[in-house]
Amino acid sequence: MPLSWLLASVVLLGASGYVAGRRRALAGVGGKCWLLHSLPHYYGANVAIFTIVPALMVLAVWLLVQPLVLERQVAPMITGAAFQDADARSLAMTDMRRVARGLDVAVRQGALTKEQARSNQTEFTDIRARLGRAGVAPGGAVTPEVLRAAQRYRRLEATGSILMTAAVLGLAALGLAYACFTRTRREFRARNAVERAVLALLILASAIAILTTVGIVLSMLFETFNFFELYPWHAFFFGLEWRPRFEGGSELGLLPLLWGTLYISFIALLVAVPIGLFAAIYMAEYAGHRLRAVAKPLIEILAGIPTVVYGLFALVTVGPILRDYFAEPLGLGSSSSSVMTAGIVMGLMLIPFVSSLSDDIINAVPQSLRDGSYGLGATQSETIKQVILPAALPGIVGAVLLAASRAIGETMIVVLGAGAGAALSLNPFEAMTTVTVKIVGQLTGDTDFSSPEALVAFALGLTLFVITLGLNVLALYIVRKYREQYE
Amino acid sequence: MNDLQVTDPTVQTRALKISARQVDVFYGDTHAIRKVDVDIADKTVTAFIGPSGCGKSTFLRCLNRMNDTIDTARVAGKIRLDGEDIYDPRVDPVQLRARVGIVFQKPNPFPKSIYDNVAYGPRIHGLARDKAALGGIVEKSLRRAALWDEVKDRLGAPGTSLSGGQQQRLCIARAVATSPEVLLMDEPCSALDPIATAQVEELIDELRRRYSVVIVTHSMQQAARVSQNTAVFHLGELVEFGETGQIFTNPNDPRTENYITGRIG
Amino acid sequence: MTDATAARPTPSLLAQDNRTRHRNRAEVRFRAFGMAAMGTGVLALAVLLASVVSNGLGAFRQTFITFPVVLSQERLDPDGHRDPAAMARVTTFGYAPLIGRAFADHVAALGIETGLGPRAMAAMLSEEAPGQLRTAVLANPQLVGETITLDVLASGRIDGYFKGRVTLESAERDRNVSPEQLRLAETLAQAGVLTTRFNQNFITAPDASGQRPEAAGLGVAILGSFYMMLVVLVLTLPIGVAASIYLEEFAPKNRFTDLIEVNISNLAAVPSIVFGILGLAIFINFAGLPQSAPIVGGLVLTLMTLPTIIIATRASLRAVPPSIRSAALGLGASRMQSVFHHVLPLAAPGILTGTIIGLAQALGETAPLLLVGMVAFVREYPAPLPAGLFDPASALPVQVYNWTQRSDPAFVERASGAIIVLLVVLIFMNALAVLLRRRFERRW
Ligand SMILES: Nc1ncnc2c1ncn2[C@@H]1O[C@H](COP(=O)(O)OP(=O)(O)OP(=O)(O)O)[C@@H](O)[C@H]1O
């Protein structure tokens, strides 16, 4: 039975459980629902939960575990003597899986009959050709062992699937019966039971945040370890060259990428912090209601524009202008993608980020401090410079750190505006590349996840994650401390 | 610095410092002050008393144009400082406030060191020629605010680290440091204990030798103790204005009597 | 004045002293800086939008060439049975000469003198034309043998000439177009054979290869983005609301909930590309979901948007006054009932607004999608839902990126046009959010 049907049956069982539970509860009190502890539909829901939840849990576990078990079953067939090292073995298993899937497809399309797909006699070349016609190209050479393994895999899979269906449906029925007959009495606290289940669901939903973080860290950590088995960690962290080569012998040093990232982020902050801060000051302290009502949303629109738009802006507008009017006349280079291009455009992107955070922070400075300063005869700008900004400083530092973390993690602007060649140079009109550009570069297109050239992206990702996480935690801590001070 | 000059305390000058005529204040549509006439004499303490919300703070803030910082506030009428209309368009409120200082009800030290808090006014107005002079002003102001002995060893500590009463005296020192001609004080003692209150009252008495002081207070005793003149406000109107002794012993207006007796009797 | 203050001559208030004048000048300067900064922000927005619009509006107009074509039977249906299966054996190579010849004949029939050979003339038409004609014929075999009026795209360079991208001078140096071709195009435009007009295919057609910018469209990308947004909506809304309800209404203050709180605020600031890595490692490499599929992109964007939506939802739950909860509890409702029956409906507009803004953010996100294979060149529309979730597709912002990577400058216009489409959708979504907020805004 296909998965969707199985799911539908379970849900159907659950629905009938709901109806049955509700009926039974009402019947138990002769229709006088006020005699029940809870409203009748809670009894129904209780039965439905008992029917669906355990069945689905078993289903999920089964789906996760079955492939592992099956692979262990068939692995000896191909890996017996032929393959000793882990890579080749996993490659062979991948092939086996692909062939098995291919057979499925071929059967579905009618290129093979069910019997042919199963038969031991099928000519090997024939299978290959038919698979090809069905649009499945098995990876490397399909050896007879692999084919046999794939066929056995499919047989086991079919058995497993029948067993699974039986187990899941059985469990659902069992749950239904149990809840319906022993937990649908008048004094049973159905509402509390249902609410406990709902609460569990709510907790589960909020735990997804943690799961995501764990997923991020684990997925990158594992591949990073794999990377460091193929490539020495000190050469990665302290390498001054970034030169990946397909034929091997790549140099994958982090430093040039990190330099490009920091240089561009620095220029971006150089643009965004003064403009954003001054704009925030102007809007918070000077602008009248009407100007504020117009200008603030306008600037915030900048924050809602997708970064790819900024990227294109860098590529087709800012880059050529900088090249034609600055870089070439100054003899500093002839590349339209450069640190300057990406930095300036990224700075524009960060303006609303800095300004709205600073705006909040400046507004959080109590009015009594302003009054104190004006009362002493200070002008508005003196008050801002000498009282408000020092008072808001921790908060503004936090905002700048958050903006820096944004800049470091920004991808599309640098992909389109900074260039692809790694360089350790000071010339801001030279094309440089960043950590994020290289993550995209190494992981798009056809990638072989056993090569250091692809795996390095995970190490880069982890580095990026750690840096931005550190900045965020620090910034949030500072901002929170700042808020507490004036609360 | 001119205020180093010794003034003869016996000289009772009652020259007119500030005169307010027909002052109205609106907050948007709320009419907070109605047609108030008050004369503040030089080298005198004038007390503003009246029930809460009657407009004492509002009127006080008119006297150095602090109401300019509130968007909705509008002031009408004539207020003259030494005969010059302070709401004249040519007047720069910055210059005005250097001459008419203010201390608020709630202490509001800047998040800076004690020293920088006091030095703030002299610095922006350029009152000190050099570091030493500035240090002198800071010390003198702190002494006058009766705070010097408590903080002289930690001038670098943040102003916010002081106790509430100390903070209020710091704010007084800060206001005194610019040597204003008039010092406005909005319930300066509401955050203070009796000892600190006594110190501030002493300070006010001392300030009176050189400046004129306007003080808003809810304490009848305090008004009676420190002030020479008293203005009684009620619902935005000036009920009565005259010598403190006369107001407290022989008020003309029944509302004044009610207010005073309701409080102290 | 008495002698006591006489030593300090009181300056008049009506005249500013030097120092005040100096300070006021500093004040004016400072204020000017502020104004300039704000102006820069607004100006940046204006320049950005102007650049996109001026580059991209052209994508919505395209140059077409109209001429009659005889669909000769011996070429297109040699058997003469009008059997689509048999006719499908004739590839686009069978159609191309037909169109080329018809075009040359039409030019000759109009009496236009040109030094161009048939090949050079055929090169003025889009390479996409034979394919389009073939599709039309296979869909309607009865057309064979008739003469139809064909409305084909002009090649990208010819189109560029009418949009000002290509000039006679640039054509001198261009291998793909000659000045002679441009002159012919000019003549044809005067004759009314060649027209530049609105091109709906830009929105509905699938992408086209790098040599055929004139035929590239956003159909697959729009559909892919739409599918992904559905996935995001269906997943984030329930999960986000459930998580927010727990955190805001039920969570005790302990280490676990603290951990969740810190986690959510940090996840909101994790670079989006990291979510792409997560998607690649977990959804594709581990779970074995297909590359380039909207389901994977949707899942990645879901994880990315969840923190935003949780933060917005919690804010609107918090805005519901506690008195509502106490009232419900006082009537004997359980805490769960008070939340689901009373608090949640009141918070719904706020939640909806937050969700729309979260969706808008997800719609414009590009970087993580690059890693889960959404950059692939996809010409087939994904199947209808739900199966289409697993078909290869593109996405609007990724299509923009894709087009920027192509060498033909006509793709810059395409990319900017795609951005216009994207921005229009985003403006619409944000306007909806603002409208909802205005409509349901409640002051307690
Ligand atoms: N910023 C403002 N905006 C609008 N109305 C205000 C503002 N400040 C004060 N008011 C109103 O003006 C009236 C007078 O207020 P004011 O603060 O002057 O009273 P007060 O006499 O100082 O009272 P208290 O003794 O409590 O300090 C009050 O009704 C108050 O509500």
Ligand SMILES: [Mg+2]
């Ligand atoms: Mg007051």
